[in-house]
Structure formats: structure tokens, C-alpha cells
Amino acid sequence: MHKEKAGRARRWGAAMAALLFAGVAGSATPVASPVTGEAVAGASLSEWTARWWRWADAQRVPPYLDPDGRLCELGQEGPFWYLAGTNGRFAPNRECDVPEGKYLLLPIINMAYYQLDPDLPCAQMQAGAAVNNEHLLSAVVVLDGQLLGDMRVHRVKSPGCFRMDPDDDTSRLAAADGYWLMIKPLSRGRHTIRVGANYGAPGDEAYGHMQQSFEYVLHVGTRTQVTQAGPLPGAVAAR
Template sequence: MNGYWRHWMRTDMSNRRVIGSLLVWAGLLCATSAIAAPPKPAAAATVLPLNTKIEGLGYAELSARWWRWTDRFPGGMEPYRDPDGRWCAVAQDGPVWFLAGTDGSANVKRRCSVPVGKHVFLPIINLYQRTRYRIATRQRAAECRSLLDGLALNNDALRSAVVLIDGVQVTDPKRYRARTEGCFDAFGDDENDGTAAVIAASDGYWLLLPPMKPGRHTLVVGANYGRGDADEDGYGNMVQNFEYVLDVGGPTY
């Protein structure tokens, strides 16, 4: 996956730019653990259902907010570049705490302190596309459809996904797919202000977790696409390794 631009990993595709951001754990270790002792399915309340709303925002709306959040970081401190969790608290606000993925160049383990009472939102595996230039209002519908269709190519072909929360496997993480219904202003809060704007769309698999009890928690997520006809930039077979240790309520030692 080549090419960096501004604060995210991006790759040119015709007149669009693609961002890949996903969370994956070491697949071999997951497979070994599953063979030795299959984990019990997580309780239904561990991951909130797709129809959940947090202050009026569902999975799709939160995914748009998540992408805007990544753009708030100064250059060199993008969420996917965080080596160990030292930047977890940057630009966090509101009732939902965002966690990020990696750029795919290394297997990263991060440790973060999360305030008590915060929901947690993070991608399993997902893609984002935005227009390279500002789009006039009358052209948005056609451009948006093109963005969404491009994103669906990989997300329709999810090969595998494994999620462990505190060592307990989440049942069928593929059901947590969320797509923005339309497109949103990539850099603003109002997508219908009547002016030209860079528009974006998101499609992928996400986790929305309820506030966790104080103490230490672990999140391990593994996923990969598998279209079999990967494009020249490699998004068709995207894979990463990722793990979080969360200290809810402050550091635990």
C-alpha cells in the first residue's frame, strides 16, 4: 500500500484517493489458540448492535466522525503512526473514544488510558474514499455513487475477521458492517451547506463497545480482504496486525 498524503495513508485511484485503515491481530497465533481451545462466544452486550445510537449518532455517522478525527492530528502524529499508544488521548472529545489502526508496515501493540464512562469505537477493517477536488452540489450524487461503489468492491469480499475482547471471541464480526448512506464533507460538519466541498464516503466493519468497567482490558482484531484480483495498490488483499491494552479509569500496573 504505497503513498502518503496529509495525515492518512492514501493511494490515488483515478480521480479519487483511498485510505486503508484497519485492525488485524497475528493470524497464526489466533489460529493456534482456536485449535487448542476455542473461545466462548462473547455475551451479546459486548459489542453494541448496528442500530445503536449514541447521542443520535449510529455506526455510519460515527465512522464519518472517526475519519474527520484522524485529520485533526498534526503531521507525523497521525493515529495509524502511533507506535505504542502515546497519542491515544489526542483530539478526543464527546461520549465516544476513538481507536485507530496502523499503516500496515508493522504489527503494533498500543496501551492507552481511557476515561470511565466512554464508549469505544474502532474499525475491524475498512476503507475510505474522497474526491481529490471540491465537488459542486449538483455533481455530488454521481460522484458519491462512484465512491461508494468503489468501496464496496473490497468490503463485499471480506475473507476473514476475528475479534477478541478480553480473550473472548465475538460471534460473527462480519455482521458489523456499516456504510455511510451518502457522502459527507471530508473536512467540515455540514455536508449540505450549498457550496462545493471535498466529499467522502466510508464502508467497512466496525466495533462500538459500551463503557467498560474500570481496570485493564484487551482488544485484539484480525481481518483481511480477499478479492483474489487485488488492484495494483494491494487493497484487495489488505492485512494488518493490531492489539490494544486499555486501562479504563487510569493506568493499571
């Protein structure tokens, strides 16, 4: 991306995040968290985040480019329903139908570092995935109008490096680091999740100042309201 255009995109993302934070400050109050840190289906949150990256990498269109919820059902299986953030260049409003009884795995803001050089050690990949997460400026998650507490305590690192294809010993390795929520299955009906977060790492124009600002309307078990999403100015189709 051209430097001037990239600067405009960052300013636009910052403005969207500021609006979200202002709305939260004016309308939401802390509430007992529906978040769990317990293992689900025998796997830790760290393992589930690795599975999230595999899921995102395997789809025909990256789920984080979803403009309005049309990609919600891609690759969904098992006890989790994977939600997605963005590539930091647009602020989507997504609407999804979610089966009852599903845990929600929500990325707040995160990074993965892939092994492009076969000689690159795992420790270096872990350091690459961590660098921006050491500089989290702010992170807010609101569920049905209620704040879900301090997001800084929800940082999750991969304990080592993982294969993008667990069944192929020659597939590329990756390390992941970031902020995630594992949300317990929600009650039947309509729910809204809003996320705003940003990094402030020095000297990295690509991701060190990344912004996340997105919203999900989830119809759990039944659709109680149908809305038509319009075009999203500024959305990108690829990175």
C-alpha cells in the same frame, strides 16, 4: 512501495494475522457480546464512523500510524473513545488510559474513498469504498480473551457521502465502508482488545489484500499495570 518489498510486507502481515487467529482458536470461546448497535448521543453508528474519519484526518499524525499508544489521546472528546487500526504495514501493540464511561469505536478493517475530482458522483465513491469490503476473508475480535462473534454482521456503510469538514460546504466529500464495533463502556480496570482481519479482493495490490493485526491494552479509569513498549520492527512513520 517497491513491488518486491510490498510482497514481503503482505507476507509478514499474513503471518502476523495467522498467529493471532491460531491463538484465538486455541484460547478463546464465544461470549455474550458487549457490542451495541443503538444510537449514541443521538447519532447512528454510520454517523459515528463518518466522525471517526474526520477525527483521523484532522490529527497532526494519523492515529492509525500509532506504534505503541503514544497518540491515544489525540482529539478525543465526547461520549466515544476512538480506537484506530493500521495502514496494513505493521502490527502494533498499543497501551492507553481511557476515561470511564466512554463507548469505544473500533475499526476492524475499512476503507474511505475521497472525492479528488469535483465531478465524481457520490455513487461512484460509495462503490470505490465498498469494493474491498465485498471480499472480506476473515475478521476476528477478542476482548479480554473472549471472541466477540461473527464480524461479518458488523459491516457499516455511509448512507451517502459526507463532508470531511462538516462546517465547510467546500470541503472534500468522502464515502466510507467497512467493519466496525461500537463497544459499550467497559468496567474500571485493565482490558485487552485484539483484532485480526484481511481482505482478499482480486487484482488490487495496494489494498485488496490488506491485513489488520493489532492489540490494545486499555486502562479504564485507572492504570493497574505499567509496561514499557519497545521499538516495533517494521513499523512505518508515513504512508
